[in-house]
Amino acid sequence: MKNIIAVLAVSTIFAVSSCKKTDSKNTVAAETGEKIETTEQFTVDSVKLSDSTKVNNLLSLKYEAKMLVFPTIKDKSLLDSIYYDKKGIIDFSKQGLQTFLNKDKDEYFASVKEKDNSWINDIARPQSWDTGSFMKLKSNTNDFLQIEYMYSSYEGGAHGNYGFAERVFDLKNKKRVLLKDITTMPKARLEALLTKNINNIPSGTTDSQGAVKNSEMLLIDAIPANDNFYFDDKNLYFHYSPYEIAAFAAGDIIIPVSWEDLKGTLNPQFKERMKIN
Template sequence: MKSLVGSLVLGSLVLFSCSKKQTTEVNIPTFDKDTIAAEAAFKMDSIKISDSIKAGTNLTLAYDNSVLLFPTITDKTVLDSIYAPTLLKTNDYSKTGFATAFEEDKSNFYKESKPKDFQPASHQTWDTQSHMSVFSNQDDMLTIRYTNGGFSGGAHGYYNELYKVFDLKNNKSILLSDVVKNPKDKIWNQLLMDSFTKNDKDGQKDMLLEKVIPLNTNFYFGNKSITFVYNQYEITAYAAGVVYITLDYKDIKDQLKPEFLQRVRFN
């Protein structure tokens, strides 16, 4: 029933990282041509848990979680910001600390998800999944993608993506205020809407729920453009999936801070 993988033992729970070594040399892929290229070799490690239990005749609960570990990042403020989106309750960012946090989070999920007086008519698996991945890493700027999804009955599951960029040189998160001159400028609404409707190839604009697309804080950037990410129901119906709106620097450079353009080497 249970599928547990690992090199750490916590009580009866067995956890392991994707590598037998504490630190692993890996090549980090990029996701598109404009994403800032990854360093040739980036030191990191990871820890993962996969577990499931029977919660009745027709119901299985499944828990799947993983986090990345960065041995060379030691600044507490940066580490706090890196792991805040995981919602794991720990201040110990070691494998041991995360193993303990996984166990607590898993137990809470099972406790909160197990129905008292309900069983599906046919077999279902209710699950939760949470993962981290390096999206890009160059020039002391690390972009991490956080994904979260699951199913707890009903018509469909859920899924969302979050991107955070970290300035490892200055030990801080790169915020929207570090990128744009005036986030409240209404010109952003028009720029985002124009790009969304012009570049839509999957019919997402037909599922638009909002008359105005607001600037948000979920973004990643490369050498030529910045992409804003909108999850299900933020601006479109569930069936539209995740929406990515990309704006080229050449079209919005007057709205961007000069120091940001210099940092991403845009000429």
């Protein structure tokens, strides 16, 4: 199974030099009063929180989170979409997001402690339950901001759970990118491509016979094109969380679909902007 820790080990702060977007601003020249255009460089920062508490002698709780901060993004609807999983944020500054994480942590601890105490009798040995949410910047290319959201939790049982969400944001047009903005390929044809390409990225899972293919662990007949996609200069990638299309042992599965495979169905504006031949 894939190593969850490797997914969580993301950098705290992304250097300004790694981001290329600039936002235009108008300023006034002191000498002439003439308006001149200046630029504000796109920057990314982050806030983190890790804390724990004890419910009783057998149960402890741990909370971990990391959120990216985008000081130069001012459009509220775009920010609401970026933090879609964190309802109620009104202050998108670094301090505002740190305050939100503290509140979210307190609510998580309280929600477990306030449960009906009868469930505590089922705990026979010391346990540590946890919840985690982590944002990772995948790329910012051609004004397409790509973010990966990772979630994890454990509340007893044989193993914890984790999952992923991928989102792409068009900084130029201030909106989330949907699949229809990229390709018009019919659903059935895209499903066929996903099925054909499912083993292109090895699962990393092994058994007594050696490596196990993703296709050998499928739980469904047809692989849907989900909303968890991202892209680079070669492929469009669809990301599936454990249990979404395959057994938990398969871990998360990423299926690439090349731009060549999508030839003739790509949105002309997207194709030009990504410089796809």
